[in-house]
Amino acid sequence: MKINDNYSRIKSSYLFTEIAKRVSEFSLKHPGKEIIRLGIGDVTRPLVPAVIDAMQKATLEMGSAATFRGYGEEQGYEFLRAAIAAYYGKKNVDLGLDEIFVSDGAKSDIGNILDLFDNDNIVLITDPVYPVYVDTNIMSGRKIRYLRADESNDFLPLPDGKKADIIYLCSPNNPTGAAYTAEQLKVWVDYATDCGAVILFDAAYESFVSGSLPTSIYQIEGAKKCAIEFCSLSKTAGFTGTRCGYTVVPKELVFEGAGLNSMWLRRQTTKFNGVAYVVQRGAEAVFSAAGQEQVRKDIEYYKENASIISEALKRGGIKHWGGVNSPYIWLKCPGKMTSWEYFDFLLEGPNIVGTPGSGFGENGEGYFRLTAFNTKEKTQQAMERLLSCAKAT
C-alpha cells in the first residue's frame, strides 16, 4: 500500500503546536508567572442565552421518542438554512436554500472543498496567511503561488496578472486584520472570471466589519459565477467548541460544464453525515432577533479589546494594522526582532503569548499577531505590562 507521500512535504510542526510547547516549557520553569494569552484565536465569552436555551430545548427533544431526531439532511436542516438565507437577505444577497450547506465549521469545509478540484491546478494564496490553506494543498500535491501582502499594499494585495485556478481570499483577514473594499473585491472577481478561476472566500470574520466594507463576496457583482464563501459561527457566536458554520456554493458556479453545487452536495452526502441537531438549533438561535442582539454585544466586547490593544501599541510607538474590522492586530516587531525573538521577548518579559508572524508565511517574518479574544481586564493588564517592558528595553 502506497501512502500519500505529500504528507512528508508539510512543515513538521503545526504553528500552534509549537507555541503550546514553548508556553508549556516556560510555565514549568516559572510556575508563579501569570501568562496572558493573546495568541490562539479562541473566544472566551460563553454561548449567549438564546443559544443555550435553544440547545437545552433541543436536548430534551432528543430524549423523547415523540420528538427524537435521527439522521438529518447532510446539507443541514431547512430551519437553519432559512435563517442563514434571511441573514444574507439583510446584506442584500439573495440565496436559494439549496445553495447553503451547514458545516461543522469553516476549517473542515475549506479543507474538504479541495476534493472537487483536480490536483493539476495552480493555487494562489496571499502571504502571510492562515496556514490551513497552504497545508491542505501541499497534502494534495498542488502547485502553490504566493502573493505578497505587505506594508506597501496595506496587506491588501491585488491580482498580479499571472494565471491562477484556485484563489484564496480571507477578508477581514487572518492574520493581518486587513479588509478589502468593494472596489478591490471587484478587481478580484473580474480577474477570477478572466482566468476561469474559483475564489475560495473565507468570511469567518465578516461579523467584525465596521462601517460599510463588504461582509460577503456576493455583494460584488459576478461573484456568484466564480466564488464559494465559507462562514463560521466560531468567532461570530463563540462556537469554537460547538462547531457550526455554513458554506455557500451558488448554482451559477459551473466549471468545465460541471456544477459545483451538485458536486459539493454529492461530496457531502457521501463523506459527511451532517451537524448534530442540538447544535443546529443553537445555530438557528444565533440568527434570531434575541440571538443577534446578544452576539453583537460580545462582538463589540472583543472589538473594544482590539481598540485597547491598538491604543497601547500607538502609545508604545509600535506600527500596527488591523483591529478595526477584525479581532486581530498585526504589528511590526520592534527593535528589528524576528517574529520568534519577539514571541520569546513577550513570553519572558511581560508574560504575554501572541503568535509569531513568520508562522503565517515568509512575509510574516518580522511581524506578530495579537488577538482581542481575552477578557477586557486581561487585555488591559497585558497592554500595561507590554508598555512597561517596552520602556525598560
Place this chain on the structure above:
Amino acid sequence: MKINDNYSRIKSSYLFTEIAKRVSEFSLKHPGKEIIRLGIGDVTRPLVPAVIDAMQKATLEMGSAATFRGYGEEQGYEFLRAAIAAYYGKKNVDLGLDEIFVSDGAKSDIGNILDLFDNDNIVLITDPVYPVYVDTNIMSGRKIRYLRADESNDFLPLPDGKKADIIYLCSPNNPTGAAYTAEQLKVWVDYATDCGAVILFDAAYESFVSGSLPTSIYQIEGAKKCAIEFCSLSKTAGFTGTRCGYTVVPKELVFEGAGLNSMWLRRQTTKFNGVAYVVQRGAEAVFSAAGQEQVRKDIEYYKENASIISEALKRGGIKHWGGVNSPYIWLKCPGKMTSWEYFDFLLEGPNIVGTPGSGFGENGEGYFRLTAFNTKEKTQQAMERLLSCAKAT
C-alpha cells in the same frame, strides 16, 4: 480551473435518495396508506437518560464564562478517549489514548482516511457493500476490485489470493448482517500482512454481536500492524442525529516508513476542528455504567425486532441471513423478483419500505435488506402485512 472529473463517474443518484423519491411519489398518490419504514438504517429510540443528563450539564457549562470551553483538541477530549480505551480494555484490547481519534461519525472518517493513501492503490471491496466505500474511491479515481459475497460463502468472503492495497471489511456487515469469526478475520489479517495492505475495518455494528464473535479487529493477533478500525455511536447509542464516533489508528501501523497515526493526526489537525464539547460529554456518558445499561436495553430492543422479522420470514418461507449479530436482515427476493421489483411489491402491497439489495452492488441483485430499527409494534405490524400479502400472491 480543472474540476475533479472522477465525480462524473459516480452513479447519478445515491441509493437512499432514489428510495426517498419513490416513497414520496407513492405517498402523494396514496395519502391514506400508512407506510412502515424498515429501510434506512436510522434509529428510533431516543437518546438515553444518562446521555441527556450529560448533554444538559455540558450545555449549561457552555453558558457560563467560568466553565465555557472553546477549541478542544482535534483528536478529542482526553475524558472521552479514556472512556473509549476502557471500553476496549473490557474486550481485552489495549490502546494508548493517542491511538484513539474522536470523530463526528464513522462516515466522515471512512471517507477522509483516504487522504492518507496514494491514488495508485488497488482497493478491495466485498460486494454487496455500503455504497460509501465504493463512491469515495471512485471520487479519488482509484481502481476497485470486488470480492463476491454470496450464498455459497454465507456472505463472508475470504481473500482471493490476488494483490490488494486497501481492504474494506465490515463486520457485522452492512447490508448482509453476516459476522466473521476470529479464525476468518485472522485469515484476512495474515493476507493483508503478506500484501502489505491496510485493512479499513468498519465496526459500526460491533455492539450487536451475540455470543463470542469478535467485536474488534484488534482482538486478532497482528491487526495493530495492518488495520484501522472505525466505530460509531450511531447504532450503539442512537447518535445518528448527534454525530459521534471514534477511529483507532495504532502506532504500529507503518507503511513505507511513515506512521499512519501521525499522518492521521496531521490530517485532522489541518482539516478538522473536533467534535462539539456538548456531544463529547454525551458520548462519555454512553460508556458510563448507567449509560451502558441503558444503551444495552435499546440494542436488545432492536435485536428483538430483528428476531421478529427473522421469524416472520421463516414462516413465509423466505430465505434470509443476518439479524442475529446485526440490526439488518438480508433476504432473497421471493418469486425470482429483482431487488427493485421487490421494493415496489413491498411498497405497494404491504406498504413497507426496505432497501433493494442491488443498491449495494451487483451481488445484491435479487436480494433485499430490512432493518430492525423501527418500533416493536410497527415491526410486528409490518411482518403481519408481509405474510398476508405473501399468502395472497
